[in-house]
Amino acid sequence: xxxVASRILHGLLLLAGVSVLAFTLLSVAPGNFFxxxxxxxxxxxxxxxxxxxxxxxDRPLPVRYLRWLASVTRGDFGYSLSYHxxxxxxxxxxARNTLFLTGLATLLAWMVALPWGVLEALHRGxxxxxxxxxxxxxxxxxxxxxxxxxxLLLAARTGWFPTGxxxxxxxxxxxxxxxxxxxxxxxxxPVVALALGTVPVLVRHVRSAMILVxxxxxxxxxxxxxxxxxxxxxxxxxxAGMNSLISLFGFSIGALLSMxxxxxxxxxxxxxxxxxxxxxxxxxxxxxxxxxxxxxxxxVIGNLLADVLLYWSDPRIRAV
Amino acid sequence: xxxxxxxxxxxxxxxTLHLFVIFPGFFAPYGYSTQDRELPFAPxxxxxxxxxxxxxxARPFVYSWQVRAExxxxxxxxxxxxxxxxxxxxxxxxxxVGGWTSNLHLxxxxxxxxxxxxxxxxxxxxxxxxVLYGGRISLFAGLFGATVALLxxxxxxxxxxxxxxxxxxLMMRLVELFLTLPWLYLLLAVRxxxxxxxxxxxxxxxxVGxVGxVGWARPARLIxxxxxxxxxxxxxxxxxxxxxxxxxxxxxxxxxxxxxxxxTMAALLVPQFILAEVTLSxxxxxxxxxxxxWGNLLAELQKYSVLSSYWWMYLPAAALVLLFMxxxxxxxxxxxxxxxxx
Numbered sequence: 001x002x003x004v005a006s007r008i009l010h011g012l013l014l015l016a017g018v019s020v021l022a023f024t025l026l027s028v029a030p031g032n033f034f035x036x037x038x039x040x041x042x043x044x045x046x047x048x049x050x051x052x053x054x055x056x057x058d059r060p061l062p063v064r065y066l067r068w069l070a071s072v073t074r075g076d077f078g079y080s081l082s083y084h085x086x087x088x089x090x091x092x093x094x095a096r097n098t099l100f101l102t103g104l105a106t107l108l109a110w111m112v113a114l115p116w117g118v119l120e121a122l123h124r125g126x127x128x129x130x131x132x133x134x135x136x137x138x139x140x141x142x143x144x145x146x147x148x149x150x151x152l153l154l155a156a157r158t159g160w161f162p163t164g165x166x167x168x169x170x171x172x173x174x175x176x177x178x179x180x181x182x183x184x185x186x187x188x189x190p191v192v193a194l195a196l197g198t199v200p201v202l203v204r205h206v207r208s209a210m211i212l213v214x215x216x217x218x219x220x221x222x223x224x225x226x227x228x229x230x231x232x233x234x235x236x237x238x239x240a241g242m243n244s245l246i247s248l249f250g251f252s253i254g255a256l257l258s259m260x261x262x263x264x265x266x267x268x269x270x271x272x273x274x275x276x277x278x279x280x281x282x283x284x285x286x287x288x289x290x291x292x293x294x295x296x297x298x299x300v301i302g303n304l305l306a307d308v309l310l311y312w313s314d315p316r317i318r319a320v
Numbered sequence: 321x322x323x324x325x326x327x328x329x330x331x332x333x334x335x336t337l338h339l340f341v342i343f344p345g346f347f348a349p350y351g352y353s354t355q356d357r358e359l360p361f362a363p364x365x366x367x368x369x370x371x372x373x374x375x376x377x378a379r380p381f382v383y384s385w386q387v388r389a390e391x392x393x394x395x396x397x398x399x400x401x402x403x404x405x406x407x408x409x410x411x412x413x414x415x416x417v418g419g420w421t422s423n424l425h426l427x428x429x430x431x432x433x434x435x436x437x438x439x440x441x442x443x444x445x446x447x448x449x450x451v452l453y454g455g456r457i458s459l460f461a462g463l464f465g466a467t468v469a470l471l472x473x474x475x476x477x478x479x480x481x482x483x484x485x486x487x488x489x490l491m492m493r494l495v496e497l498f499l500t501l502p503w504l505y506l507l508l509a510v511r512x513x514x515x516x517x518x519x520x521x522x523x524x525x526x527x528v529g530x531v532g533x534v535g536w537a538r539p540a541r542l543i544x545x546x547x548x549x550x551x552x553x554x555x556x557x558x559x560x561x562x563x564x565x566x567x568x569x570x571x572x573x574x575x576x577x578x579x580x581x582x583x584t585m586a587a588l589l590v591p592q593f594i595l596a597e598v599t600l601s602x603x604x605x606x607x608x609x610x611x612x613x614w615g616n617l618l619a620e621l622q623k624y625s626v627l628s629s630y631w632w633m634y635l636p637a638a639a640l641v642l643l644f645m646x647x648x649x650x651x652x653x654x655x656x657x658x659x660x661x662x
Contacts, residue, residue: 014497022509141644143595145602146637149621156628251499258504262599266622277603280508288509295505 007307011300018296019289023065026285033081033283055079068286077293078286082279087290090275095294098271102260104187105194113199117206118233121214136200144197144259148266151189155267162186190269197259198252205248209241216240242313250306257295327653334646341455345414348449349428349435353610354412356434356444359385361630362395364439372399380405384433403433439632441620451636454612458594459643461528461613465593466586468532470539474582477543482551482570491540498537506534507596511605531596539585543578550574580658587651591644598640614640 034048056067068078076086083090120132155162162185213219214237222236264273272291279287311318340347365382381404383397409428413421429435438447480491510530550556556573564572594614600606601615608616617636621627 025509137648141641141648143598143637143640143644145598145615145618146641149618149627149634149637153627156624254499254502257502261502261504261508262603265603276505276508277605280511280605292505292509295502299502 003311004304004308007304011304014300015293015296019293020065022289022292023068024061026289027061027064033285055081068289077290080279080284080287082282082284083287087286090287091272091290091294094270094272094275097269098257098260098264098273099298101187101190101264101269101271102194102256105191105198105260106256108191109195109198109202112195113202113206116199117203118210118238120203120207121210122233124211132203136203139196139200144262145266147197148193148263151193152267155189190263190267193263193267194256194260197263198256201252201255202248206241206245209244210237213237213241239313243310246306246309246313249309250303253299253302257298323656327657330646330649330653334650337643337646338459341452341459343416344449344452344456345416345422346424347426348446348452349409349411349425349437350446350449351412351414352445352450352453352612354445354449356440358387359395359434359440359444360442361626362436362440362444363630364632365434365436366397367405368402371402377402377404382429382433382435401433403429403435405429405435438635439630441633442626447617447632447635450612450617451614451639454614454617454636455639455643457607457611458597458614458640459590461531461597462590462592462594464525464528465532465535465596466589468529469535469589469593470582470586472533472536473539474543474578476536476540478547478570478574478578480540481544481547482566482574488544492544495537495541498534499541503534503596504599507531507600508605510534511600528593528597531593535589535593539582539589542581542585546578546581547574550577580661584651584654584658587647587654591647594640594643 034052037043037051038045038048056064059067071078071086075088077088077091079085080087080090116132120129123129219232219237222232227236260271261273261276263269264271265277268274272294276288276291278284279291344352362385365385367380367382369377369380371377371381381402383399384401384403385395386398388394388396405427406429407427409425410423411425411428413423416422427435434446436446436448438451441447441450476491476495480488551569551574553573556569559569559573597606597613598615598618601613602619604616604619606615607613614636617633618640620633626633
């Protein structure tokens with residue numbers, strides 16, 4: 001428990017560090033929202049100046065940071081200049097969609113990668129391993145952008161699945177099962193895209209972790225005792241190999257969030273990705289800061305989860 | 321084919337691809353911004369050996385495209401005039417390096433005819449030329465980013481491994497932090513710091529440099545490991561016993577042991593940084609029109625009509641995948657060669 005508490009403390013420190021860093025960097029960045037506004041001939045310079053004072057953008061940096069911290073404690077996370085609302089409600093819906101998407105994709109990716117990697121490890125050097133290795137190498141060489149575009153083309157050409165969004169325009173009038181079906185149909189391609197991007201990396205790690213375990217003496221001993229093969233693999237080898245895979249899960253969250261951002265933009269999923277992109281283009285700094293913070297929060301929570309899982313799965317760590 | 325031959329082949333392939341994009345002016349028949357407003361989205365030219373009369377020509381030729389007469393939509397070949405393919409033809413001038421200009425192209429056709437190996441884009445610009453010129457920027461971003469990352473990471477790794485103690489502990493915490501952060505969010509945050517509309521190459525260099533700095537963590541951890549083992553080697557101990565200074569030991573005994581790993585690491589990192597450039601330009605935050613880069617060439621595909629109608633607009637992606645494969649194979653080959661030497 002002390003370990004978990006110290007991990008949480010670590011996470012909080014990390015978040016504080018990220019917030020200071022993001023805030024300073026984005027505040028000293030050349031060009032801000034009001035510069036863009038000034039280009040508009042219909043807005044007078046006096047209005048821009050008044051707006052600047054109204055939003056407190058004329059104050060020095062530390063004051064602005066403290067005011068932002070105060071707004072965090074209120075649960076607002078700053079004020080979006082282009083949406084004219086507090087950032088938190090804007091972000092929450094988007095974050096929910098991103099979490100939903102990445103969660104499902106992670107689940108799917110692991111469900112595919114685990115048996116695939118184990119199979120490759122069992123038939124090391126055989127044709128299963130070779131074909132599997134070829135497929136993962138090919139998938140690794142395809143950039144995420146291209147993967148998204150290909151799936152977008154597939155969606156457009158076949159017409160079986162919608163090419164963007166999360167719900168159909170008239171879905172709110174439908175009954176609940178119909179609405180769920182609608183969301184599932186919209187989810188299909190984004191989830192497949194994310195899973196396809198994640199699977200090859202996972203397969204490689206699962207394969208090497210399993211090979212390491214399968215070569216160890218205790219497996220040979222168990223084999224000598226006449227324990228059936230499937231039991232050997234799934235009851236003895238896999239739990240032993242799980243250790244490094246759980247750490248991998250913690251490490252891969254960052255990559256997954258990045259890929260999700262890109263796929264959301266390409267496949268028009270209403271998640272954090274499109275929002276962040278718009279915010280950067282509009283210099284809406286509080287939205288950018290909040291999104292970066294939120295992605296760090298996901299990261300911290302994911303790693304915490306991995307630590308807890310590790311604690312639960314590995315008796316050696318529990319003993320310490 | 322022995323393993324040795326295969327490795328040499330892969331490395332040669334990689335070198336050839338680099339040659340193509342380092343001298344785009346020579347290999348491309350046209351400039352990247354040469355427009356032909358009459359021919360937007362013309363499909364790739366077909367090479368022929370047989371003419372309409374059934375005569376064989378040793379020198380392949382192309383027909384020029386014209387708008388289809390009856391429907392006024394799409395293109396058809398104008399079969400009345402043949403344009404023979406010329407090797408080492410003269411065409412529009414381009415800058416080779418610095419102030420040295422040339423008008424020699426690897427191939428081309430006589431003036432009113434045009435040759436489009438990869439078709440044209442919405443302004444009637446030759447996609448093949450744009451892929452080559454775009455490759456120059458993307459590849460340069462990759463090489464430059466990887467160099468910065470290796471230098472920064474190498475320095476951090478050597479300091480961390482050689483000094484040890486609290487410096488090492490602090491450094492490794494930082495490495496872990498950078499390794500787990502979502503890199504695209506990090507990249508976008510860094511990008512948000514820079515001016516929105518990048519015009520000059522200086523700003524572009526700055527961007528790539530920052531991208532490189534962000535990627536220092538992985539090389540740092542690897543180099544640290546090597547330095548840690550290297551400094552315990554007997555000959556290093558002996559050098560220390562004979563009173564060699566730290567700097568001397570580092571330069572003469574420790575650093576040479578990291579070169580192989582650095583090279584392999586570079587083969588792994590370059591594609592990653594190319595991808596970073598492609599992603600930023602794809603999202604509209606990197607290199608902008610009319611300068612092509614593989615990212616903004618792919619960004620064209622975000623328009624639905626382009627995505628679904630003009631298959632040749634996917635060809636920049638094919639170039640990207642080919643280069644990635646070449647880098648992957650080269651890194652495997654390098655690892656094998658280095659293992660054989662060690």
